[in-house]
Amino acid sequence: MKKTTKFFSWTPDPGPRTLHFTMETTEKTELSILSEISRISNSTIGLAEKLRRIVEVIAKGMGKDGASVFLIDRSGKTVTLHAAVGLNQESIGKLSFPIGMGIAGWVAEQKVPLALEEPYADPRFAYVPESGIGSFKSLVAAPVMDEDSCLGVIFVLSSSVWQATSSDITLLTTTANQLSGVIKSARLFKGLQDRLADLASIYEIGMALTSTLDLEQLLSLIAKSTTQSLRAQGCTIRLMNLPEIVSKKTFAYHSIIGEAIRELDARIGPAIADRVAGQSRPLLIQDVSKDGSFNESTSGSVISVPLLFREKVIGVITLYNKQKDGQMFSDEDLQFLTTVASNAAVAVENAAMYERMEDLAIEARTRAQELSILNDIGTAMSTTLNLDRLLRIILTAATMGGSGLGFNRALLLLTNDRTNSLQGMMGVGPANWEEAGRAWGEVSSKHKSLMEWIQTGELFEHRDSALNALARGIRVMLDPAEGVLALTVLNKQPYNVTNAAADPAVPKDFRELLKVNSFATVPLIAKDRVIGVVLVDNMFNQRQITDGDIRFLTMFAHQAALAIENAVIHTNLETMNKDIRSLHEQLVQSEKMAALGAMMAEITHEIRNPLVSIGGFTRRLAKKLQHSEDKKYIDIILSEVSRLEGIIHDNLSYIKEVSLQLADTDVNSLILEILTLYEDELAQRRISVETKLYPVMPLLKIDAPQIKQAVINILKNAMEAMENGGTLSIKTCVLDDTHEAAIEFGDTGPGVTAKTMHNIFNPYYTTKPRGTGLGLPITNRIIKAHKGKIDLKNKETGGAVFTIKLPVSSTK
Amino acid sequence: MKKILVVDDEKNIRELYKEELEEMGYAVTTVSDGVQALLAMGTGKFDLVTLDMRMPDQDGIETLRKMKEKDSTLPVIICTAYEEYKHDFGSWCSDAYVVKSADTGLLRETVKKILG
Numbered sequence: 001m002k003k004t005t006k007f008f009s010w011t012p013d014p015g016p017r018t019l020h021f022t023m024e025t026t027e028k029t030e031l032s033i034l035s036e037i038s039r040i041s042n043s044t045i046g047l048a049e050k051l052r053r054i055v056e057v058i059a060k061g062m063g064k065d066g067a068s069v070f071l072i073d074r075s076g077k078t079v080t081l082h083a084a085v086g087l088n089q090e091s092i093g094k095l096s097f098p099i100g101m102g103i104a105g106w107v108a109e110q111k112v113p114l115a116l117e118e119p120y121a122d123p124r125f126a127y128v129p130e131s132g133i134g135s136f137k138s139l140v141a142a143p144v145m146d147e148d149s150c151l152g153v154i155f156v157l158s159s160s161v162w163q164a165t166s167s168d169i170t171l172l173t174t175t176a177n178q179l180s181g182v183i184k185s186a187r188l189f190k191g192l193q194d195r196l197a198d199l200a201s202i203y204e205i206g207m208a209l210t211s212t213l214d215l216e217q218l219l220s221l222i223a224k225s226t227t228q229s230l231r232a233q234g235c236t237i238r239l240m241n242l243p244e245i246v247s248k249k250t251f252a253y254h255s256i257i258g259e260a261i262r263e264l265d266a267r268i269g270p271a272i273a274d275r276v277a278g279q280s281r282p283l284l285i286q287d288v289s290k291d292g293s294f295n296e297s298t299s300g301s302v303i304s305v306p307l308l309f310r311e312k313v314i315g316v317i318t319l320y321n322k323q324k325d326g327q328m329f330s331d332e333d334l335q336f337l338t339t340v341a342s343n344a345a346v347a348v349e350n351a352a353m354y355e356r357m358e359d360l361a362i363e364a365r366t367r368a369q370e371l372s373i374l375n376d377i378g379t380a381m382s383t384t385l386n387l388d389r390l391l392r393i394i395l396t397a398a399t400m401g402g403s404g405l406g407f408n409r410a411l412l413l414l415t416n417d418r419t420n421s422l423q424g425m426m427g428v429g430p431a432n433w434e435e436a437g438r439a440w441g442e443v444s445s446k447h448k449s450l451m452e453w454i455q456t457g458e459l460f461e462h463r464d465s466a467l468n469a470l471a472r473g474i475r476v477m478l479d480p481a482e483g484v485l486a487l488t489v490l491n492k493q494p495y496n497v498t499n500a501a502a503d504p505a506v507p508k509d510f511r512e513l514l515k516v517n518s519f520a521t522v523p524l525i526a527k528d529r530v531i532g533v534v535l536v537d538n539m540f541n542q543r544q545i546t547d548g549d550i551r552f553l554t555m556f557a558h559q560a561a562l563a564i565e566n567a568v569i570h571t572n573l574e575t576m577n578k579d580i581r582s583l584h585e586q587l588v589q590s591e592k593m594a595a596l597g598a599m600m601a602e603i604t605h606e607i608r609n610p611l612v613s614i615g616g617f618t619r620r621l622a623k624k625l626q627h628s629e630d631k632k633y634i635d636i637i638l639s640e641v642s643r644l645e646g647i648i649h650d651n652l653s654y655i656k657e658v659s660l661q662l663a664d665t666d667v668n669s670l671i672l673e674i675l676t677l678y679e680d681e682l683a684q685r686r687i688s689v690e691t692k693l694y695p696v697m698p699l700l701k702i703d704a705p706q707i708k709q710a711v712i713n714i715l716k717n718a719m720e721a722m723e724n725g726g727t728l729s730i731k732t733c734v735l736d737d738t739h740e741a742a743i744e745f746g747d748t749g750p751g752v753t754a755k756t757m758h759n760i761f762n763p764y765y766t767t768k769p770r771g772t773g774l775g776l777p778i779t780n781r782i783i784k785a786h787k788g789k790i791d792l793k794n795k796e797t798g799g800a801v802f803t804i805k806l807p808v809s810s811t812k
Numbered sequence: 813m814k815k816i817l818v819v820d821d822e823k824n825i826r827e828l829y830k831e832e833l834e835e836m837g838y839a840v841t842t843v844s845d846g847v848q849a850l851l852a853m854g855t856g857k858f859d860l861v862t863l864d865m866r867m868p869d870q871d872g873i874e875t876l877r878k879m880k881e882k883d884s885t886l887p888v889i890i891c892t893a894y895e896e897y898k899h900d901f902g903s904w905c906s907d908a909y910v911v912k913s914a915d916t917g918l919l920r921e922t923v924k925k926i927l928g
């Protein structure tokens with residue numbers, strides 16, 4: 001080290017000699033310098049200013065024209081000029097040497113003072129002309145020591161050749177020691193200040209974090225405050241692994257200088273977030289362009305930290321670029337961000353949790369409300385087993401606001417298994433805008449519940465709405481090609497049609513019928529069987545039908561379907577009951593008739609024999625009598641006898657079992673035959689006959705004599721009805737739909753009175769003084785035995801029409 | 813002269829038929845029940861029988877069956893107040909079914925048709 005004599009190397013070995021020497025020559029100077037320095041160091045000015053004044057004091061105090069202070073950087077690898085007199089002020093902050101290089105670097109490394117009378121000749125000397133060092137001839141340097149570590153180097157520069165004495169060196173060393181204190185306390189103070197600032201920021205951020213449970217707001221707050229605290233240009237926060245409800249908002253973005261950061265983040269943000277989340281470790285990239293994992297043209301400085309909650313990464317917070325140009329993020333920044341992030345993570349998790357709770361609470365509240373509505377509707381539905389009333393209740397519930405589902409209009413259709421179709425049953429809702437306004441006005445002014453409506457009977461009052469007619473006009477085959485109604489049944493699922501015009505499942509005519517572009521259908525399912533469809537729309541307030549609506553509607557439909565099923569079963573039971581009752585009555589009736597028949601048979605038999613004797617002998621008597629007077633009495637006896645025999649005949653033919661002798665018969669000629677038979681009587685009664693006989697009447701398998709009897713009975717009645725003459729029209733034809741042959745008899749008599757209408761086929765019912773009341777019952781029996789029907793109605797122009805219908809392919 | 817056996821439990825009717833048929837030129841024997849009718853058949857030969865269906869001791873149908881057993885070629889006219897069995901008369905093997913009436917025209921016609 002001691003290479004030449006031209007420089008003086010001094011080791012800190014202050015012996016009494018030296019001290020003595022110093023005291024002698026520089027005592028005064030030293031004291032004044034030291035007192036000045038301590039004055040400066042106690043002042044409140046900043047470190048840079050303190051150093052500037054201190055070098056001034058030293059240069060002046062030692063009678064030289066230059067002095068400077070180099071401080072070792074935080075990295076510990078370089079010394080940098082921090083203050084100087086006599087040197088170029090521009091060099092401050094810029095002139096620096098690596099440890100070991102240059103005089104400053106050498107002193108910092110060796111931690112010993114050095115006096116160079118001719119520094120330019122010294123190999124350790126690094127000449128930097130811009131610094132202005134060139135105007136000096138000699139120098140003395142001393143390390144600024146803090147215990148064993150070196151903080152920097154202090155120089156005294158002389159523009160004339162200066163051979164420094166040991167007292168000079170001692171003075172400088174002492175000054176350096178004092179300077180060390182100044183620097184240390186200044187640094188401590190700065191550290192304390194930074195620490196305080198950090199703490200304040202963290203505290204502030206912490207306060208901010210607890211100030212809101214709104215996740216969106218919270219994320220924005222975190223981004224904003226960290227950006228500010230770290231003097232960054234912007235920040236992004238990405239969330240992950242959060243409950244489903246909040247996962248939609250996984251990205252919050254905050255940028256102080258806007259688009260620049262947005263673009264940078266878009267380029268590298270996702271990859272950084274992935275890396276940080278994957279490794280679950282903070283990441284500092286001081287210079288992105290040098291990182292290697294990114295495109296070289298991408299520049300910037302980034303710190304990124306995971307948001308950890310219970311060791312689970314719930315997000316990544318990333319900060320971009322220091323606000324000051326060229327500045328980069330430091331370890332301290334990362335440390336700070338990590339601290340903030342750990343608080344932020346808790347806050348984020350809390351907010352997410354709260355948000356989910358809130359969503360759940362809202363959902364629970366809606367559910368509870370829905371259930372209560374459904375319960376009310378269920379109670380309402382249970383008030384009736386009458387299908388018509390029930391459907392009205394269901395549709396009113398679907399359209400009522402408040403205690404109902406609140407749709408504008410609702411239609412109900414039921415499936416028909418027999419015809420494999422869907423038939424509109426009822427529609428509830430206003431027909432047009434005016435009615436809608438009026439109806440809602442009424443409802444809101446009355447505020448009635450469904451139950452009240454039912455109890456007051458108001459619900460069942462007006463029925464003939466236009467919508468109801470519309471509903472009843474809908475009939476759809478259960479074929480997928482028929483569209484959405486059929487599909488609802490076939491696929492057993494609801495349909496929410498939001499754009500009917502563009503929906504291939506909605507036939508055009510159906511859309512035009514409904515006059516809406518959006519509606520929803522839901523199947524009515526009872527015991528796994530689709531029994532119908534409910535269709536709803538919001539024609540008037542245009543409110544969109546949501547998935548929630550559909551879910552609620554489905555629950556409602558389920559309940560409605562069960563109620564309908566019950567009502568239908570009930571109705572079926574009722575009709576079955578009625579059928580059984582009437583069957584029973586018929587049975588009783590036929591038993592009575594059988595008993596009556598047996599009795600009648602006996603009576604007729606008993607009567608017939610005496611009649612035969614009376615009549616037979618009277619006839620014999622008649623043959624023997626010549627007087628016309630006497631003959632008159634005999635004729636009376638004979639006619640009465642034959643009338644009695646007629647009565648007996650009628651009675652018996654009513655009672656007797658009809659057994660059929662079937663043969664192919666042309667009914668047209670059968671009718672003409674009968675008309676010929678009654679030709680005279682008809683003419684006598686001034687009755688004209690009009691016949692319209694079907695030219696291609698098929699042959700019918702019938703018992704001709706019996707059918708003749710049946711027809712005659714009707715014919716006779718018609719003649720008797722037209723007391724003062726009239727027209728008898730007889731028509732035959734084949735009915736296309738039922739494939740029956742029909743024979744129609746119309747007269748121009750008074751027609752059948754209502755009372756008679758009910759009794760006309762009852763045996764012994766007659767309005768005629770000498771009638772038996774057996775004519776039509778016999779006809780009826782004969783026709784029924786042929787599996788035919790007999791219909792009766794009155795013409796609007798007066799007169800009765802009897803129609804006999806016989807199956808065409810009747811083969812018994 | 814053709815001989816006719818009239819079987820009827822009612823005296824007046826036997827009388828009436830006898831007079832009417834004798835007037836037509838037939839020899840008429842009358843009995844009041846089925847048993848006597850079968851006995852009569854044993855003693856004399858008849859060309860025709862008119863048979864009432866319901867008589868006290870033996871049912872007309874039973875009598876008819878026995879008569880046909882004895883002489884299957886003997887024509888029998890069922891002559892009854894019952895209308896309701898008309899359709900079945902063929903299965904009883906009678907040759908005609910006449911519902912009794914004060915007007916004996918149908919009976920006389922039927923007899924004439926069978927006996928010529």
Ligand SMILES: Nc1ncnc2c1ncn2[C@@H]1O[C@H](COP(=O)(O)OP(=O)(O)OP(=O)(O)O)[C@@H](O)[C@H]1O
Pocket residue numbers: 713717718721747749750751752753756760765766767768770771772773774775776777800
């Ligand atoms: N063409 C008709 N116009 C008006 N009333 C009729 C007609 N046909 C039947 N009736 C009414 O129906 C009643 C019953 O008719 P039905 O033929 O059963 O018995 P009747 O004609 O009264 O007696 P009978 O047939 O023994 O002469 C009649 O008494 C009459 O009042």
Ligand SMILES: [Mg+2]
Pocket residue numbers: 713716717771775776
């Ligand atoms: Mg009549």
